[in-house]
Amino acid sequence: MTSILFGGRLVALNKKSGGICPIVSGFTLRRLASKCANSFAVSKRAPYFAPRQMGAGVEGGCYSAVHATRRFLGSLQPKSVIVKLDFSNVFNFLHRNSMLEAVFSINPGYLPLLSFSIHPLLRFDEDVIWSEEGPQQGDSLGSLLFCLTVQPLLNSLQSLLVAVFTGDFTLGGPEDVVDQDIFVVTSTGTSLGLHLNVATCELVHPQGSAI
Helix, strand or coil: CHHHHCCEEEEEEECCCCCEEEEEEECHHHHHHHHHHHHHHHHHHHHHHCCCECCCCCCCHHHHHHHHHHHHHHCCCCCEEEEEECECCHHHHCCHHHHHHHHHHHCHHHHHHHHCCCCCEEEECCEEEECCCCCCCCCCCHHHHHHHHHHHHHHHCCCCEEEEECCEEEEEEEHHHHHHHHHHHHHHHHHHCCCECHHHCEEEECCEEEC
8 A cells, every 4th residue: 555655657758859758746645745744854954954965955055056166166276176066867866775874864753754655656557667766756855865865975075165956066176185075976976876977077177167
């Protein structure tokens, strides 16, 4: 019963660039419960995320990340860089066991709600697919769960600028420090199920930008 309540109906849409974009419509009562839980948790966890993570609990967080980066760029020193790191499908590949460990450490009261949604059923016409990775699509708790999972990683970084909006990482500082942080993000991120999309990452150097 819980696999159905916490599941949803899967719809396949055609992408303009080709391929299929799967969309999940979750069960209404479950989505309502998640929305209520998210509204309560985000307000309580805002001090935990700020100032590095601006994708949860920070009003106008996207603008804050942009302005922080612009200000840092305006005073970029020689032998310093700014990098923008982009991950491939961050919500789809985040390991659920990593999510549960983060919730257990920080918000254990949410474990009963989340434990029921570990292996929900997704129905596509007459077929049934088990959802195994990442926050469930359309779940109001999705951004919060992602932010909770990656926050220890953000806290370990040494760059002068760490401006993150959910899964969009921007790091800035001396070249060697940023280089070491990229290594940390890559290695730790892999253990969480996150993989850099190198083709869409960007480097800003005093001598010019590069992709």
